[in-house]
Amino acid sequence: MxxxxxxxxxxxxxxxxxxxxxxxxxxxxxxxxxxxxxxxxxxxxxxxxxxxxxxxxxxxxxxxxxxxxxxxxxxxxxxxxxxxxxxxxxxxxxxxxxxxxxxxxxxxxxxxxxxxxxxxxxxxxxxxxxxxxxxxxxxxxxxxxxxxxxxxxxxxxxxxxxxxxxxxxxxELAFTVLKKNTWSFDGDYKNLAGLTVAVSSGTNQEKILLEWKAKLEAAGKTLTIKYYPDANSTYLALNSGKIDANFGPNPTAAYQNTQSASSANPTRTAGTFSGAGDSxxxxxxxxxxxxxxxxxxxxxxxxxxxxxxxxxxxxxxxxxxxxxxxxxxxxxxxxxxxxx
CATH class of the missing domain: 3.40.190.10 (Periplasmic binding protein-like II)
Structure with a gap:
């Protein structure tokens, strides 16, 4: 690899x-x-x-x-x-x-x-x-x-x-948010309306997120997607409030949660979604x-x-x-x- x-x-x-x-x-x-x-x-x-x-x-x-x-x-x-x-x-x-x-x-x-x-x-x-x-x-x-x-x-x-x-x-894919953020995904893409979410370009999770964005826009709602060059940049954006959540593989979200637990800005997983899609x-x-x-x-x-x-x-x-x-x-x- x-x-x-x-x-x-x-x-x-x-x-x-x-x-x-x-x-x-x-x-x-x-x-x-x-x-x-x-x-x-x-x-x-x-x-x-x-x-x-x-x-x-x-x-x-x-x-x-x-x-x-x-x-x-x-x-x-x-x-x-x-x-x-x-x-x-x-x-x-x-x-x-x-x-x-x-x-x-x-x-x-x-x-x-x-x-x-x-x-x-x-x-x-x-x-x-x-x-x-x-x-x-x-x-x-x-x-x-x-x-x-x-x-x-x-x-x-x-x-x-x-x-x-x-x-x-x-x-599983996961949404990572700051621990103080009370938002939850709950398996329903409609809960993403009005949010700004980071995702990696060219990934399976980007494909899924773009599909949800299109559905929301068809219903007159918004979902803003942001891209960052690396994990550090993504979590700096999360800490500063530039994004509401990051969407990526669940094991990495779990690792981030563990490593940030004692930091000034601990994170948590706000919901998961099958890496194979909704079917x-x-x-x-x-x-x-x-x-x-x-x-x-x-x-x-x-x-x-x-x-x-x-x-x-x-x-x-x-x-x-x-x-x-x-x-x-x-x-x-x-x-x-x-x-x-």
Whole structure:
């Protein structure tokens, strides 16, 4: 993946959004990080969520037991290897809070690698993290060098031609406002009437916002859209009152809220909207090579984490509870070909 920008890419959902340029600076990703990095795993049967995140997440230790019934579903080659090779497309700069090199300068941390570690624990496997560029993440899955991708990958119908999916998060866009602002989106674009909203040019969220602007104007109402070159400029505009809200990927909004919590101008999320538009709930999914046989054990492992409460703790640690799913599904409806 090229250096993260404020565009919403299918699979990164724009979560990169120049997050590193927000309130705090985080270390850039190194070439590769592994499960043995300090703080990424604990004693047998435990995983430390949000280790070395430099404030992007709340460090949380959870106990995770191997579920032998699920482990027995693994393909023989993976089971005999004793490890789950997890691909993350976070090179070169990372995209907090999802995936980046931690404050110890070596641990690959963030919500995505941490969920991979949790799934590996359920499967009784040692997690081996491989960090790559976005394109090389898929090369690894294609060649079998990587078992599964946990990298904010959007479930799309086009990708289903080559990959199988196990969903684990909603793909959400979010409105960020100053905490003192009482406005809420409430899922209805009519609530945007009279507001000034920032959005990144050329993104999925811009497409959606422009459609709403046209509908409002047809009804004799206004919506002013503003563009800024980077995240810092956007939040300076928000702080100064030049804009009412910013519309972008939910993980970046969550990160901004966390980082600004103790500042003079804390922010909050004023509402979310599906990254797939109003006709479909977009989904983020674990991605495996089609026909590999890994989709079911991984989905079952995620469902075990959901049932036993570790999943909720994982989401809460990264302020992503609003993207939680009730269950992991294998190959659920994805973004259609005419909306990609």
């Amino acid at each position: 090229s250096r993260p920008t404020r565009r919403r890419r299918l699979g990164v959902t724009g979560a990169a959004l120049a997050s590193a340029a927000l309130v705090v600076s985080l270390a850039a990703c190194s070439g590769q990080a592994s499960a043995e990095d300090a703080g990424s795993t604990g004693s047998a049967g435990s995983v430390t969520i949000a280790a070395h995140t430099n404030g992007a997440g709340t460090q949380t230790a959870v106990k995770v037991d191997t579920v032998q019934k699920i482990a027995d579903e693994l393909p023989a080659a993976v089971k005999s290897s004793g490890k789950l090779v997890i691909g993350v497309g976070a090179l070169p700069a990372g995209f907090p809070p999802l995936a980046f090199t931690g404050d110890d300068q070596k641990t690959l941390t963030g919500s995505e690698p941490d969920l991979g570690r949790l799934v590996a624990a359920v499967l009784g496997l040692k997690p081996e993290l491989k960090n790559a560029t976005w394109d090389n993440l898929f090369v690894g899955i294609d060649t079998g060098a990587t078992d599964v991708g946990f990298s904010n990958i959007t479930d799309t119908e086009q990708r289903k031609e080559k990959y199988d999916f196990a969903s684990y998060r909603k793909d 479909l709930q977009g989904l983020i999914a674990a991605t495996v090579k089609k026909g590999s046989g890994l989709d079911k054990p991984i989905a079952d492992a995620i469902n075990s984490l959901i049932e036993n409460g570790q999943y909720a703790k994982w989401l809460k640690a990264y302020n992503l509870s609003n993207e939680g799913l009730p269950t992991s599904e294998i190959n659920p409806p994805g973004l259609p070909l005419d909306n990609q």
